[in-house]
Amino acid sequence: MLIALAGCKKSDNLVTYDDRLKLIDNNSIVVVNDDAEEQRKSEALVFKKDVLMANSQFPGGFGYPELLITQSGHWILSAVGHSVGLIDTDSATIALASSYDLGETWTLDSTLQEKVGEINISMPNMLDVGNNKRVLVFLAKNSSSDINLYVKASDDGGETWQPLININPLHDGYNVISNSKLIQLKSGRLLLPVAFAPEIYRYYNQTTMFCYYSDDYGLTWQKGRVYGASVPLQEPCVTELGNGKLLMAIRSTAGGVLFSTSSDQGITWSDISKSAINTPEAPETVVYSPTYNCLFMVWNNATYDPAIFDKRNPLTLAVSFDNGKTWEKKIDLENTNGYSYSYPSVKIAGKQLIITYNKYNKSGALPRIALAKVDIEKLIK
Structure with a gap:
């Protein structure tokens, strides 16, 4: 039973919501391949390399990638460039890199967006x-109770940019988006999944989720219904299925990947299905391929341990042919001991998956962006 409340707001002791969703266990699982199958499928991983590493301009390294593949074949990689390292309070801007040879080589072009928040900016979309028209969405962090979301648009392919537009009411709380999660529906609507807390440390376990949406290419934005649950709802990801419904995957502390669906283009969402797919407290990325009529998910295939925050290894790729009811593990993209892999961006380019993600060695190496290419037909045959 849904509890209808007056809206999401901060009080002395709690956070309230438009709706509070049930958490329903389901049998959505990952079927793990045997060793021989795993080896055969690993042949689908045709390319893997580090593409953005620390340099004099960004001595703290890079994180949170977003890859844009233009119709002309130009690959544009935006990522957060750090002055110190990959921590939430590090000063940062958004850098831009380009490739004209399908990701083989990259040129670090410029700073795409200077810092406008008091602490940093992050999470390019x-x-x-x-x-x-091209749009860039990102967050600007001012404090633990103040993150604003901004969009800027270009009418000439990114050569020039219009002034920033604020998406949320200014200074209304801690609005969190993840990298590479802004999507455009077949209707043309832009959809931006958001997690929210009035103040992140005090209200971390009550984090809510909703979507901002725009039907005029990002000029104006409206807010869908706000949802809470018995677990924190963090860093949601949305993809549009072939039947027109939307599937949301949600990071949480529940120990399994959470899913919800929408039938009205992201305004309202169903009760949450807690899958049996192991996951630590880390975001997953799910994308739908209309060509192959399947879903791809990249996530950290590890058990949740509240005592280990950065348990983000391995980085695994799975496929679903039934709109997310069941999943089949295909390959580990990364599984080297001592490394952390996180915040994947997944794009489909013809017959390939192009996956970019955070990578760093826990022994002290600076964070970098890695890129993997996967042959879809080899993967799913």
């Missing part, structure tokens, strides 16, 4: 959305 960039799309070409039609009418020759």
Whole structure:
């Protein structure tokens, strides 16, 4: 039974919501391949390399990638460039790199967005959305109770940019988005999944989720219904299925990947299914391929341990042919001991998956962006 409340707001002791969702156990699982199958499927991983590493301009390294593949074949990689390292309170800007040879080589072009928050900016989301318009969405952090979301648009393929537009009411709380999660639906609507807390440390376990949406290419934004649950709802990811429904995957402390669905283009969402797919407290990315009529999920296939925050290894790829009811593990993209892999961005380019993600050695190496290419037909045959 849903509990209808007056909206999401801070009080002395709790956070309230438009709706509070049930957490329902289901049998959505990952079927793990045997060793021989794993080896055969690993042949689908045709390319893997580090593409952005610390340099004099960004001595703290890079994180949180967003890859844009243009119609002309130009690959544009935006990522957070750090002055110190990959921590939430490090000063940072958003850098831009380009590749004209399908990701083989990269040129670090410029700073795409200077810092506008008091602490940093982070989580780039960039799309070409039609009418020759490109949009960049990112967050600007001011404090543990103040993150604002911004969008800026270009009408000339990123050569020039219009002034920033604020998406949320300014200074209304801790609005969190993840990298590469802004999507455009078949209807043209832009959808931005958000997690929210009035103050992140005090209200971490009551984090809510909702979507901002725009039907005018990012010029104006509206807010869908706000949802809470018995577990924190963090860093949601949304993809549009072939039947027009939306599937949301949600990071949490529940120990299994959480899923919800929407039938009204992201305004309202169903009760949450807690799958049996192991996951630590880390975000997953799920994308739908209309060509192959399947879902791809990249996530950290590890058990949740509240005593180990950065348990983000291995980084695994799975496929679902039934809209997320069941999943089949295909390959580990990364599994080297002593490393952390996180915040994947997944794009489909023809017959390949292009996956970019955070990578760092826990012994002290600076964070970097890695890129993997996966042959879809070899993967799913």
